[in-house]
Amino acid sequence: xxxxxxxxxxLSAGPMHGYGLKTEFEAATGDVWPLNVGQVYTTLGRLERDxxxxxEADADGxxxxxxxxxxxxxxxxxxxxxxPRQMIPRQEVAIKLVFAMRSxxxxxxxxxxxxxxxxxxxxxxxxxxxxxxxxxxxxxxxMMLDALVFQAEAxxxxxxxxxxxxxxxxxxxGTARRQPEIPAGQAAERSSQWSS
Amino acid sequence: xxxLDIDRAGxxxxxxxxxxxxxxxxxxxxxVGEFVAVMGPSGSGKSxxxxxxxxxxxxxxxxVLLAGRDLAGLDEAGxxxxxxxxxxxxFQETNLLASLTATENVALALELDGVRPKAAMAGARGxxxxxxxxxxxxxxxxxxxxxxxxxxxxARAVAGGRSLLLADEPTGALDAITGESVMGLLRQRCAAGCxxxxxxxxxxxxxxxxxxxxxxxxxxxxxxxPPAGPECLLGTGQAR
Numbered sequence: 001x002x003x004x005x006x007x008x009x010x011l012s013a014g015p016m017h018g019y020g021l022k023t024e025f026e027a028a029t030g031d032v033w034p035l036n037v038g039q040v041y042t043t044l045g046r047l048e049r050d051x052x053x054x055x056e057a058d059a060d061g062x063x064x065x066x067x068x069x070x071x072x073x074x075x076x077x078x079x080x081x082x083x084p085r086q087m088i089p090r091q092e093v094a095i096k097l098v099f100a101m102r103s104x105x106x107x108x109x110x111x112x113x114x115x116x117x118x119x120x121x122x123x124x125x126x127x128x129x130x131x132x133x134x135x136x137x138x139x140x141x142x143m144m145l146d147a148l149v150f151q152a153e154a155x156x157x158x159x160x161x162x163x164x165x166x167x168x169x170x171x172x173x174g175t176a177r178r179q180p181e182i183p184a185g186q187a188a189e190r191s192s193q194w195s196s
Numbered sequence: 197x198x199x200l201d202i203d204r205a206g207x208x209x210x211x212x213x214x215x216x217x218x219x220x221x222x223x224x225x226x227x228v229g230e231f232v233a234v235m236g237p238s239g240s241g242k243s244x245x246x247x248x249x250x251x252x253x254x255x256x257x258x259x260v261l262l263a264g265r266d267l268a269g270l271d272e273a274g275x276x277x278x279x280x281x282x283x284x285x286x287f288q289e290t291n292l293l294a295s296l297t298a299t300e301n302v303a304l305a306l307e308l309d310g311v312r313p314k315a316a317m318a319g320a321r322g323x324x325x326x327x328x329x330x331x332x333x334x335x336x337x338x339x340x341x342x343x344x345x346x347x348x349x350x351a352r353a354v355a356g357g358r359s360l361l362l363a364d365e366p367t368g369a370l371d372a373i374t375g376e377s378v379m380g381l382l383r384q385r386c387a388a389g390c391x392x393x394x395x396x397x398x399x400x401x402x403x404x405x406x407x408x409x410x411x412x413x414x415x416x417x418x419x420x421x422p423p424a425g426p427e428c429l430l431g432t433g434q435a436r
Contacts, residue, residue, distance in 0.1 A: 113418045116410065120235075121420040123403040131383065131404070149400060156399040163412070164237060 002092060003035065003043050005078040009099035011053060011067040012075055018044055018063065028102050029095060047071070072105075079106035082118035093155065097162060109166050116159045123152040198264075199360055199391045200226040200249055205258035207244050218244040220414040221258070224393075228359065231383060231392045233402035236411035242395035243364055245411070249393055250362045251279045262360070280308065283360045284353025288368040290345040292337040298348045299324060299333040305355040323351050327381060343374030350381050354390060361385060363394045367401055379404040 003025075010016065010024045022040045026033070044065055047053040052071035055063040067075070079100055083092045093115055100106040130145045207219040219241040226232050234242050247253040248260050251267045260267045262282060270278060292301045302320035307313060324333045329351060332344055340348065346366055353361055363382065367375035379401050382392050386406075394405060402408045408420040 113410065113412075117408075117418045117420055120399060120403060120408050123399060124405070124408065124420060127400075127403040131380065134380070149403070152403075153400045160237065160399075167237075167412075 002078065002095065003039060004047065005075060006095055006099050007040070007043055007047065008052060008067055008071050008075040008078075009103040009105070011065060012072065012103045012105050015064050015066040017058075018065065021065070028098055033091070033095070075103075075105065079111050080114070082115045084118070084122075093159075109163065112159050112162050112166065116156055116163075119152055119156045119159065123149060123156065126152065197228045198225050199228050199262070200224070200393070201259075201261040201264075202245070202249060203259045203261065205245075205248055205255040205260060207241075207248060207253065208256045218414050219248070219255070222411070222414070222416050223258075224249075224409065226360075226391045226393060228391055229386050229389055230407070231386045231394070231405040233394045233396060233405035233408045234411060235396060235399065235402050235408060236417075237397075240411040241414040242411055244414075246362050246364050246393060246395050249360075250283050250285060251275050281356070282358055283362060284350075284355075284358040286346075286349055286353050286361065286363040286366045288365045290337070290349040292345055292348060292352075294337050297334050297336055298329065298340065298344075298351075301337070301348060302352045302355050305352045309356045311356070320351075320355065323355055324348070327351050327384075341374070343370050343377060346370060346374075346378050347381060350378065350385070354385055359390055361390050361392045363392065363396075365396055366394070367396070367398060372400075375401060 006025055006028075007021050010021055010028070016024065018041055019037065021044070022035050022037055025035055025040075044053065044055070048055050048065075050070075051068060052074050053065045053067055055065050058064050078096065083096065096115075097108065097111060100108045100111045126145055126148045130142065130149065133142050133145060202222065202224040204221050204223050205219060206217065206221055208215055208217045210216055222241070222245060224232065224234075224245070234245060236242050244253070248255050251260070251262070254260075254268060262278060265278070267275060267278070292298075293304070296304065299317060299320045302323060303313070303316040306316035306319050311319060321330070321333060324330055327347060327350070329344070329347055332340060332348070337345055337348070349366075350361075361382065367378050370378065375398070382394065383404055386392055392405075394402065396402050409416060410418040
């Protein structure tokens, strides 16, 4: 998974200490992917070497990291490029979406759409292999291909769900703008309808 | 050769503040032998696109050309004939006639094209045979499984050499393996020179297509483009 880009995404909101970055990353991803502090500093060192961040000591002598223009460009490239399927992608994609949402610097719906095109293209490729394998009678190979098919399907369906959630959020925001005054009773009714 | 050319088609319903745009400036070209899948959430315009492609509905903007002919230029009779001769429809509900056998259901489509009953029955038998369905030809729809019914429906849809198959969620009610066999059959028809447009929610089935289009709110939101080689998939995962 891309710790490098995730840290850039956190830094896109403003300068931060190394330990703060670790905490922000873990909070953003719901502690599902804990980072060790050494990994954070190693990554920051590389980012600094590559001039994607700069570091300056604060009054207490602690390094404060700040994203550079080149860092912002690198981050934008990450959001614009779908994750190839062969890179244990589910978590990589999930992390990318989390930071696309939280950083506010990416068009999340576009990230979802680009990823879905990449995922479905990969699914088409396996399906072609499968169609060819059906006649070979090699059951183990077919089942292996089935595994790839269903993994890609799971990701595509999850991306559908993400798109639906984004669309619902946009509709809700639009409705709220058009109808600023919803009686309290109705509003509660509406929200319970979704949460049940 | 381009068989179906949907050129910047739009379809709006109602007017004024009740106007709903079901399809907005969508283009799709399908060549002979090509299999295109259209995906998108409910209400994204998949079925509207299929209805326009099949001449069941007319666009409010843009054009739909079938084998180079603008469907808007045909009168009702001409349209009905063009559709019946060239387009086969497959829906989730198979709509087979319960009182006719599988073979008779397929033969009926040929008789409607003007083929004499005896020749139609022979043609239907040959078609079912080529699709591996000879064994069920004499059974009635009620005696067939869902997957068998759907395969007979495909046979009926391609009978008479129809060149464009429009399938709207044809696998909705089928289990995984049976759904795959229906996709295999559609693929086989493409190899035989048909063009197929499939509207589906099922991404596994969409992946059988040469191209997958994604519709969102009536607009084209993305497309997978022409197939890449399978070698891009396995064993070549490059490091970051």
